Structure formats: structure tokens, C-alpha cells
Amino acid sequence: MKTRVKSRMPSLTRWGAFVGVALLAACGDGSSSMTPPPPPPAVVVSRVDVSAATTAMTQSQTVQFSAVARTSSGAVVTSDQPVWSSTAPSIASVSASGVVTGVTAGSATIRATVGAATGTLDVTVTSGAGVLAAIVVSAQDLTIPLGQLTQATVGGRDALGGTVALGTRVVTWSTSNAAIATITAAGVVTGVGVGTASLRASVVDGAVPRTGSVQLIVSSIPNAPTTADVFMPGLTFSPFETVVKQGGTVRFIFPALAHNVIWDRRLAGSPTDINTISSVTVARTFPTAGVFQYTCTLHPGMDGTIIVSP
Numbered sequence: 433m434k435t436r437v438k439s440r441m442p443s444l445t446r447w448g449a450f451v452g453v454a455l456l457a458a459c460g461d462g463s464s465s466m467t468p469p470p471p472p473p474a475v476v477v478s479r480v481d482v483s484a485a486t487t488a489m490t491q492s493q494t495v496q497f498s499a500v501a502r503t504s505s506g507a508v509v510t511s512d513q514p515v516w517s518s519t520a521p522s523i524a525s526v527s528a529s530g531v532v533t534g535v536t537a538g539s540a541t542i543r544a545t546v547g548a549a550t551g552t553l554d555v556t557v558t559s560g561a562g563v564l565a566a567i568v569v570s571a572q573d574l575t576i577p578l579g580q581l582t583q584a585t586v587g588g589r590d591a592l593g594g595t596v597a598l599g600t601r602v603v604t605w606s607t608s609n610a611a612i613a614t615i616t617a618a619g620v621v622t623g624v625g626v627g628t629a630s631l632r633a634s635v636v637d638g639a640v641p642r643t644g645s646v647q648l649i650v651s652s653i654p655n656a657p658t659t660a661d662v663f664m665p666g667l668t669f670s671p672f673e674t675v676v677k678q679g680g681t682v683r684f685i686f687p688a689l690a691h692n693v694i695w696d697r698r699l700a701g702s703p704t705d706i707n708t709i710s711s712v713t714v715a716r717t718f719p720t721a722g723v724f725q726y727t728c729t730l731h732p733g734m735d736g737t738i739i740v741s742p
Contacts, residue, residue: 480551490560560591
């Protein structure tokens with residue numbers, strides 16, 4: 433009689449499954465055992481520093497205020513923008529970007545708030561009488577012929593329109609189009625091309641320069657001749673200033689004493705030079721309108737100008 437031996441495989445299989453489940457339960461999917469990092473600590477603003485180029489203002493004057501938020505250690509906080517306010521908007525108002533405008537005479541406190549911290553800066557607004565608030569630019573002539581000069585001037589005004597002396601304040605002159613009008617540091621204007629240009633002045637007044645401008649018209653010269661002659665009596669060009677129509681010709685009549693005619697090369701359209709010669713006549717044509725300066729380099733101070741008008 434045979435004895436049947438029971439297989440132990442099912443038991444082993446069940447054991448292996450049990451072990452596998454246990455291992456899976458212990459290991460998980462690799463994520464449940466990871467703890468996320470704690471969030472960074474919140475930045476706390478402890479103070480707000482408010483500053484401006486000036487705190488003394490006149491009516492209608494504007495000044496940009498600045499605010500810097502800092503932690504207790506002094507580190508700058510840039511994550512939040514300040515909220516601006518004024519304790520007296522009827523005296524000094526402030527925009528959302530920190531631009532303060534003087535409204536009427538008096539005192540006010542400008543505030544910048546970031547979080548729970550607030551910084552302040554006091555301002556004083558005056559009526560502006562006798563205090564420079566603007567400049568006015570003018571010219572002796574607002575229209576000049578090509579090649580002629582005029583004088584530009586600048587004056588000061590307070591907030592009420594009264595005259596204010598500029599005193600020792602530095603004035604800087606410039607032109608919007610140097611091909612139409614040039615201007616010196618003293619405000620002397622020369623019309624060098626036909627058209628319109630702005631004469632601009634900037635006056636240094638503390639941290640904020642005052643600026644102004646005036647329009648100048650440079651006109652053509654009516655009835656300009658198509659030909660002209662330049663003589664050289666002694667050590668001069670005669671006439672010193674010669675007018676010719678655009679496309680016209682100028683004849684340079686050289687005496688027995690040798691001279692030359694050398695053009696200012698900074699001026700576009702200048703003709704070719706006339707090298708040292710004597711006892712001859714040399715012509716030059718001018719296809720470009722403008723003011724062309726020349727000199728005799730053999731004799732210092734012997735200069736001349738050709739004005740070519742459209």
C-alpha cells in the first residue's frame with residue numbers, strides 16, 4: 433500500500449506572497465516616506481527709509497520720493513512695493529509711484545507703507561514768490577536771414593509768474609538742429625541753413641535743472657545773385673561776407689601778393705581749396721545751400737564767408 437506524500441509547494445507559495453506583500457508594505461512606492469522641506473521663513477519688514485532730493489517745495493513743483501524697505505538686520509526687501517499717502521493732500525499730494533506735488537503753502541508728511549512698517553518724510557510747500565520755478569527763453573529776432581546772427585536770452589520766473597534773477601546759475605545752450613542754427617555758450621545764434629530749429633536752455637537749479645526753448649526760423653535771402661566776386665586788397669577778403677544763389681559761382685581774384693583759400697572741412701558741401709597762387713582769378717561753384725567759411729592760412733586773421741541761399 434502506497435503512502436501519498438503531500439506537496440509543500442502551496443505553503444511555500446503562500447509564504448512567498450506573504451513576504452512580498454510585507455516587503456511592499458514596508459517599502460511603499462518610494463514617495464510616502466519623503467517629507468517635504470519646510471517653507472522658508474516669511475520676510476518681515478521692520479522699517480521703511482524714505483528720501484527725496486528736496487523737501488522744500490513750491491506750488492506745482494514735483495519731486496520724486498523714494499522708499500526702501502528693510503528687515504531688522506538692515507537687508508533690503510524688494511518683494512513688496514510701498515503704498516504712498518499724504519497726511520495733507522490739500523498741501524502736498526503724492527502719486528502711487530511716489531511723485532509728490534506741491535499744492536498750496538503749508539506742511540505735510542509723506543508716508544510710505546510696506547507691510548506693517550511705515551516710513552515718513554516731512555515736506556514744506558511755499559507760495560513760490562521769489563523762488564525760481566521756471567525759465568523763459570527768447571531771442572532778439574525770431575526770424576533771421578541765412579548767415580545772420582541773433583542773441584538768445586533766458587530769464588527766471590517764480591510760481592506766481594514774477595521775475596527771478598538767475599544770478600550765478602549755470603546756463604547751458606543747445607539747438608535741436610545744428611544744420612539750421614548753431615548757438616554758442618553765450619547764446620549767440622547763427623543761421624546756417626534754411627528751416628526751423630529750437631533754441632534750448634538748461635539752467636542748473638539744485639538737483640533738478642530748469643529747461644525752456646524758443647523756435648527760430650532761418651529764411652532764405654531773396655534776390656541772391658548767381659555770381660559774385662571776392663577781392664583781396666592788402667590782407668583781407670573783400671567783401672568779408674558774400675551772398676550767392678544756390679548753384680551760383682564766386683570768383684576769387686588774386687592780386688600779386690600770394691594768398692590761398694582754405695575751406696572749413698567741417699561744413700558739408702565746401703568746395704575744393706585754392707592753393708597758394710597770385711595774379712589769377714579762380715572760380716568756385718556752390719551747389720549746396722549753407723554758410724561756408726574759409727581762411728588764408730598764409731595770413732592769420734584773413735577770413736571770409738560765402739552764404740549760399742536756396
